Amino acid sequence: xxxxxxxxxxxxxxxxxxxxxxxxxxxxxxxxxxxxxxxxxxxxxxxxxxxxxxxxxxxxxxxxxxxxxxxxxxxxxxxxxxxxxxxxxxxxxxxxxxxxxxxxxxxxxxxxxxxxxxxxxxxxxxxxxxxxxxxxxxxxxxxxxxxxxxxxxxxxxxxxxxxxxxxxxxxxxxxxxxxxxxxxxxxxxxxxxxxxxxxxxxxxxxxxxxxxxxxxxxxxxxxxxxxxxxxxxxxxxxxxxxxxxxxxxxxxxxxxxxxxxxxxxxxxxxxxxxxxxxxxxxxxxxxxxxxxxxxxxxxxxxxxxxxxxxxxxxx
Numbered sequence: 503x504x505x506x507x508x509x510x511x512x513x514x515x516x517x518x519x520x521x522x523x524x525x526x527x528x529x530x531x532x533x534x535x536x537x538x539x540x541x542x543x544x545x546x547x548x549x550x551x552x553x554x555x556x557x558x559x560x561x562x563x564x565x566x567x568x569x570x571x572x573x574x575x576x577x578x579x580x581x582x583x584x585x586x587x588x589x590x591x592x593x594x595x596x597x598x599x600x601x602x603x604x605x606x607x608x609x610x611x612x613x614x615x616x617x618x619x620x621x622x623x624x625x626x627x628x629x630x631x632x633x634x635x636x637x638x639x640x641x642x643x644x645x646x647x648x649x650x651x652x653x654x655x656x657x658x659x660x661x662x663x664x665x666x667x668x669x670x671x672x673x674x675x676x677x678x679x680x681x682x683x684x685x686x687x688x689x690x691x692x693x694x695x696x697x698x699x700x701x702x703x704x705x706x707x708x709x710x711x712x713x714x715x716x717x718x719x720x721x722x723x724x725x726x727x728x729x730x731x732x733x734x735x736x737x738x739x740x741x742x743x744x745x746x747x748x749x750x751x752x753x754x755x756x757x758x759x760x761x762x763x764x765x766x767x768x769x770x771x772x773x774x775x776x777x778x779x780x781x782x783x784x785x786x787x788x789x790x791x792x793x794x795x796x797x798x799x800x801x802x803x804x805x806x807x808x809x810x811x812x813x814x815x816x817x
Contacts, residue, residue, distance in 0.1 A: 505544055509533075510551035512573045516803035523811055539563060547571060547810070556580040561588070569593060571810060573802045574793065575652065576731060578704045593809045596652040598802035599793030604656035606792035607699055607729050610753030613786050614725055615640055620783050641665040646695035646724075648688070650675050653729065653793075654701035658683050669694060697725045704731035712736060717743040723750040729792040732756040737775045744782060751784040755792040 503526040508517065510531060517527045525546070530538055535554070542564045549571045554560060556570055558581055567590055570580060575596035585592055613619055616637035624631055643666050647654045650672040658668050662682055670678070671688045679685030691698065698720070702708050712726070712735040726749050728735050737758045743749040757779075759772060767789075779785050793802075 504546035506547040506549060507545045508549045510553050512549060513800050513803035515800060516549065516807050519807040552579055558584045571806045573806060576703060591813060593806055595802045595805035598805040599798035600652040600656040602795040602798040603653045603729050603793045604660045606755060607657050607727050608660045610727055610786050611697060612640065614751045614753055619786055643696040644669060644694045645697040646691035647699050647701060649700065649702035650678055651701060657699060657701060692719050693721050695720065695724055696722060699727040700730045700734050702730050702734065704733055709733050710736040712740065714739040714742065718748055723747055725751045727753045729755040732758040732760050741775045741778045753786045755788045756790050760790060
């Protein structure tokens with residue numbers, strides 16, 4: 503029987519659908535690395551999130567492995583070249599949480615513009631300050647989206663209810679512009695954008711893309727949103743841009759300092775830049791939950807099941 507090892511917790515619909523189609527599913531979410539290595543030679547498929555890095559060393563004994571299914575979008579924890587060399591198919595499910603990410607991005611943007619996070623805390627502490635909490639309207643602004651994959655396109659769709667100009671840059675995609683979305687160069691976004699939102703994967707090309715030179719190259723002070731990966735943004739440079747006013751506010755669902763185990767985030771030494779972010783009133787933070795809604799939790803696994811079973815039917 504083809505054995506599927508679940509290394510991380512995902513919605514049970516994936517297990518249910520795989521079992522129904524004849525797979526044997528094993529719960530390895532509590533297994534140690536040694537236990538996992540001992541059974542890898544008999545494993546047909548792996549289901550993961552981010553607990554382990556799927557590199558050559560980890561996969562060396564996975565002689566029967568046919569696929570790795572990543573619940574979510576990012577594949578940065580997988581050695582894709584090694585998997586290609588070994589004929590290991592990679593599945594992910596960005597379609598499963600694109601709507602959740604888009605809604606979260608819009609929520610962060612509206613919170614920043616209307617200072618809702620500040621006003622809420624003030625009222626809870628007995629402060630009623632209407633003038634200091636006067637907000638701005640999103641209508642009339644130019645939103646620059648970098649990356650037009652599942653999440654970037656979903657965010658653009660959410661913005662259709664506002665009278666905004668949506669400009670999109672994607673290095674690897676063309677021909678997607680329409681009456682609402684303007685396909686453009688990165689330079690055009692730098693010249694016109696009031697808001698910049700990242701929706702790109704993390705790789706050698708994009709790591710620390712939002713650095714000092716990038717942030718200082720915009721014609722206007724911008725609001726920056728990052729719901730992609732933490733290391734897209736150089737935090738030290740972002741803090742400098744916040745202090746200088748080149749970035750007038752930031753919504754960050756992901757942080758450069760994230761560890762593989764999110765729950766241990768605060769157990770590490772966190773640098774001075776992070777301390778600035780948590781004290782800054784023009785910064786909104788969330789714990790990497792943009793794509794982690796009740797609905798997306800199901801959809802992420804359901805989409806993976808669709809892809810695995812479609813692939814299996816053609817094997």
